[in-house]
Amino acid sequence: MWSEKPVKAWASATGGEHLERLFWDTIKAKDWTELEKHVSPDFVYVGPSGIHEKPDAMKYFESLQIADLSLGEMAVHPSGGDVVVVTYVAHINATRNGKPLSSNEFRMTSTWQKIGKDWMLISRAHTAPTQASASGS
Secondary structure: OOOOOOOOOHHHOOOHHHHHHHHHHHHHOOOHHHHHHOEEEEEEEEEOOEEEEHHHHHHHHHOEEEEEEEEEEEEEEEOOOOEEEEEEEEEEEEEEOOEEOOOOEEEEEEEEEEEOOEEEEEEEEEEOOOHHHHHOO
């Protein structure tokens, strides 16, 4: 069995899981110029604090200090040839503006669209799991 090679460049990404891993690697590396290239100008971010457009979402991403991150339960849902929806659970050991995150586990949904030769993140939503789903009941 061949092992999957890690994708190190955005141009090499071939699917939704690769795009998500590159997104988080770019945030961890604090490469805001590179991240900006892959987040649509019309990007919408939905989280517990509300609905945010790209400028506020970028400020949120820039406020994160990620010590450790793992992605699990990944599912990729193609929607035609140029759109892919990715769902997963992220386990994040991080702070935001120096304070620990309210949760270390988040359920994530991202929508990527291929525009020209590039994949662009057009929307993202996250929520912390409820007590019922966290305990498996």
